[in-house]
Amino acid sequence: MGRVVLVTGVANPFASVAARRLAEIGEAGDISRVIGIDTVVxxxxxxxxxxxxxxxxxxxxxxxxxxxxxxxxxxxxxNPHRTRTGGSGSKELNVIGTMQLLAACQRSSTVAKFVLGSSSAVYGTSPRDPAMWKESMLARGGVRSGFPKDIVEVESYVRGFARRRPDVIITTLRASQILDPAMRSPLGDYFAAPVLPSSLGFDPRLQFLHLEDALAVLTESVLEDRPGTFNLCADGVVLLSQAARRLGRPVIPLPPLGLAIAARRVIRAAGADVPPDLHRLLTYGRVLDNAALREIFGYEPMYTSAEVFEQFRQQIRPGILASFGGTA
Incomplete structure (x- = not known):
């Protein structure tokens, strides 16, 4: 008998694609069945x-x-998009769901591996951030609300589960945002807007992740034993000013205090929504160190941040979000 894999949240595009990829591997990768679970079809x-x-x-x-x-x-x-429902809704969907899932895993006699699709948002965003985040570092600001707070709590519950069930192999993947027209993301919505509000006096460094790199690392985490926490991101960075020039979008510099409201209004006018913490990322940026991914996990990213962004740029139309499929 091969592995029996349960994938949560398969109504979201990335989870759906990941489940399909694992099912395609099948017996060739010692996977007998893949079960996808969600509240909607x-x-x-x-x-x-x-x-x-x-x-x-x-x-x-x-x-x-x-x-x-x-x-x-x-x-x-x-899901980062759930933050738009407010604090209690976000906590129930992201955090309470994780707590119940972990409780079920703790009681299970068959669960031997747990892979968490986490986020680089766990590091927060603040003017005191380091040049590059390592997995051992703790957030210095920007995790008191919204999705960053959710993901910090989610990871804390997973660490508690690890202490109670040391026999279970746990892999935590702190991923940068996937930039792909088929996968909605906060930065993807922002870049697809007709104009780009920016924070006056700041030019943040941004880091992206290619869909194929994300799928490859997730698949490896299932097929092989890769315990630990790993930053999952492409090499290099793209400055917000560089991204705007390559997109040919006008930039509207605003005082930092006004950026959050302006960014939300612009993107909502284009038919999408953004988490309330996006303005912090667009002010201070965030860059991860992926040395552990290379040296311990054993994976070499196939695409740089610049290459990910260029592929995204070539596939989107200015101001058009309708081509995005769902949320991820």
């Missing part, structure tokens, strides 16, 4: 993935683990 094709309509915030998740004999859990149901 995925809009796209899951391939050979078995879909179960269920809520990880309820005890039914424990029954799914037991009935399907799941031994590998891939938790991708932590």
């Amino acid at each position: 995925p809009p796209g094709d899951l391939g050979g993935t078995k879909f179960v309509r269920a809520d990880i915030r309820t005890p039914v998740i424990g029954k799914v683990l037991a009935v399907e004999h799941v031994d590998t859990v891939v938790h991708l149901d932590v």
Whole structure:
């Protein structure tokens, strides 16, 4: 018998693609079944993935683990777009869901591996940030609300689970934002807007992630044992000013205090929404050190941040967000 993999949040495009990729590997990678779970039916094709309509915030998740004999859990149901619903809604969907899932995994006699799709937002954003974030560093600001607060809490619960179940292999992937027209992301929505509000006096360094790199690392985490926490990002950075020039978008410099409101209004006018913490990223930027990914995990990113951005630029039309598929 091969691995039985459960993927959460498969109604979101990245989780859907990841589940389909794992199902395609199948017996060639020692995977016998892939089960995808979400509260709504995925809009796209899951391939050979078995879909179960269920809520990880309820005890039914424990029954799914037991009935399907799941031994590998891939938790991708932590979503930055949920911050627009407000504090309690975000906490319930991102944090409470993770707590219930971990409780079910702790009671399970079959779960032997847990892969968390985390985010670089765990480091926050502040003027005191280091030039590059290493996995051992702690946030210095910008994690008191919204999605950054959610992801900090999610990771803390996963660490608690690791102490209670030391027999379970845990891999945490702190990913930069995927920049791909098929995967909605806060930065993707921002760059697709007709004008780009920016913070007066700041030119933040931004880092991206290619979809194929994200899928490759996630797949490796399932097929092989890669315990630990890893920054998942492309090499290099793109300055916001460079991105604007390459897109041919006009930039509107605003005082930092006014950037949050302006960015939200501009992007909403284009038919999308943004998490309230995006303005901090557009002011201070964030760059990760991926040395551990290379040297310990053993993966060499295929694309640089500049190459990821260029592919994205070539595939989007100015001010058009309708081509984006769902949220991720």
